[in-house]
Amino acid sequence: MSLVDMVMPKMGESIMECTVIQWLKKPGDSIETDDSILEVATDKVDTEVPASHSGVLKELLVKDGDVVAIGSPIARIETAADAPSSPPDEPAEAPSAQSSDSVEVGETAEQDVASVAAQLEADIPTFSARNPAIRTDAETTAAANNRFYSPLVLNIAKAEGVSYDELAAIPGTGAEQRLTKKDLLAYIENRQTAPAAPQPAASPAPATPPAPQPVGTNGHSLTGSSDIIQMDRMRKIIAERMVDSKRIAPHVTSFVETDMTVLSQWRERIKKPFQQQYGENMTYTPLLIEAVVKAIRDFPMINVSVDGDRIIVKKSINIGMAVALPNGNLIVPVIHDADQYNLVGLAKKVGDLTRRARENKLTGDDLTNGTYTITNIGTFGNLMGTPIILQPQVAIMAFGAVEKKPAVIETPQGDLIGIRQKMFISHSYDHRVVDGSLGGQFVKRVSDYLEQFDPERKLV
Numbered sequence: 001m002s003l004v005d006m007v008m009p010k011m012g013e014s015i016m017e018c019t020v021i022q023w024l025k026k027p028g029d030s031i032e033t034d035d036s037i038l039e040v041a042t043d044k045v046d047t048e049v050p051a052s053h054s055g056v057l058k059e060l061l062v063k064d065g066d067v068v069a070i071g072s073p074i075a076r077i078e079t080a081a082d083a084p085s086s087p088p089d090e091p092a093e094a095p096s097a098q099s100s101d102s103v104e105v106g107e108t109a110e111q112d113v114a115s116v117a118a119q120l121e122a123d124i125p126t127f128s129a130r131n132p133a134i135r136t137d138a139e140t141t142a143a144a145n146n147r148f149y150s151p152l153v154l155n156i157a158k159a160e161g162v163s164y165d166e167l168a169a170i171p172g173t174g175a176e177q178r179l180t181k182k183d184l185l186a187y188i189e190n191r192q193t194a195p196a197a198p199q200p201a202a203s204p205a206p207a208t209p210p211a212p213q214p215v216g217t218n219g220h221s222l223t224g225s226s227d228i229i230q231m232d233r234m235r236k237i238i239a240e241r242m243v244d245s246k247r248i249a250p251h252v253t254s255f256v257e258t259d260m261t262v263l264s265q266w267r268e269r270i271k272k273p274f275q276q277q278y279g280e281n282m283t284y285t286p287l288l289i290e291a292v293v294k295a296i297r298d299f300p301m302i303n304v305s306v307d308g309d310r311i312i313v314k315k316s317i318n319i320g321m322a323v324a325l326p327n328g329n330l331i332v333p334v335i336h337d338a339d340q341y342n343l344v345g346l347a348k349k350v351g352d353l354t355r356r357a358r359e360n361k362l363t364g365d366d367l368t369n370g371t372y373t374i375t376n377i378g379t380f381g382n383l384m385g386t387p388i389i390l391q392p393q394v395a396i397m398a399f400g401a402v403e404k405k406p407a408v409i410e411t412p413q414g415d416l417i418g419i420r421q422k423m424f425i426s427h428s429y430d431h432r433v434v435d436g437s438l439g440g441q442f443v444k445r446v447s448d449y450l451e452q453f454d455p456e457r458k459l460v
Contacts, residue, residue, distance in 0.1 A: 024038055046234075162188065249389050258422065285374075296339075320334045373397075388428065395429040
């Protein structure tokens with residue numbers, strides 16, 4: 001028998017810590033390697049953490065609500081065989097420097113990242129720029145006797161309208177009096193339920209305003225005329241980022257109608273043998289991603305981000321794909337280096353990310369470093385849409401439903417009317433750096449690749 005320290009595993013690039021939501025196992029429970037034993041939250045995703053060893057869970061080193069650094073010990077496991085045990089006070093391994101995958105147009109951008117905090121500020125939407133009452137992480141640390149607020153706490157505070165002064169006054173129960181998620185939520189709940197201060201008497205108004213609708217403690221109105229539903233954490237983050245994107249980027253949308261007849265007939269013919277051979281469904285999504293990747297190679301200036309007055313051209317082609325979750329929320333996992341996959345590989349990757357997204361099993365790495373995003377709104381029967389850009393990207397493409405329509409068919413013998421399978425593609429782009437010419441040419445090139453699909457194509 002030996003005791004092994006289990007440490008908090010990496011949650012993704014630039015994620016230095018996470019918050020323990022709840023333990024799924026308790027001391028004394030028998031566990032197997034890869035059994036989920038606790039649930040944690042980062043600013044990007046909630047996920048379950050698997051056991052690193054098989055044995056008996058002997059001791060929990062952190063509790064619900066604690067903010068834990070990546071690489072820190074979180075539990076002790078008693079294993080049947082001798083296994084190397086890391087001492088509890090062993091410092092976490094320093095994160096390796098992330099290699100740059102971008103080049104700058106004009107003058108090369110210098111790497112001015114001096115600390116992990118600066119990396120977090122670059123990756124996590126801090127709300128100091130949008131809420132003057134809140135400072136940046138670095139400012140907060142210096143101004144509050146080195147008190148650090150985790151990205152999760154900052155995001156909750158922003159969503160609930162908690163100012164910096166309020167944050168500084170909330171006592172923390174975490175390590176070194178750090179403010180935890182539980183502390184902040186308890187403060188917000190008490191603040192919402194605290195009795196309102198008495199208001200000075202005022203002269204009667206000319207007309208009596210309508211009485212506010214009574215609301216029960218369960219969040220539903222008592223009159224039955226409407227329901228009040230509190231946004232969950234993911235919905236708040238989505239709302240904030242969508243508003244930010246519309247504020248940051250002047251959106252322009254171009255449309256094109258695409259003839260999908262040849263591609264649709266090919267897909268229908270190979271669907272069953274593909275599923276039997278590879279165990280995956282050949283949906284439209286990998287075919288659409290393949291066309292987008294080809295077009296990005298032709299128009300690399302669509303695969304960029306904006307940093308002030310600098311344009312950062314990405315070398316990697318990382319395609320985000322919007323996935324609707326069972327609870328109605330939306331998440332965008334990323335296929336990294338999508339240009340390195342063949343069609344079979346793309347189909348497998350799409351299927352894997354979609355399943356894990358709907359089972360809440362995505363990791364932080366699955367959601368980071370996207371350079372271009374697509375959304376297949378045709379799965380909901382929508383013909384077209386004007387999607388909002390996912391910052392800091394500069395464009396997003398929406399694919400509508402494939403429908404049979406009468407169309408003019410050009411032949412050497414003359415024009416004919418026939419039934420074709422058509423689809424609208426819409427391309428929203430940031431007009432600061434993408435003009436109508438580039439935005440329009442890009443969506444047309446995607447359409448061309450789909451229309452010119454080889455009907456005799458082999459899978460491999």
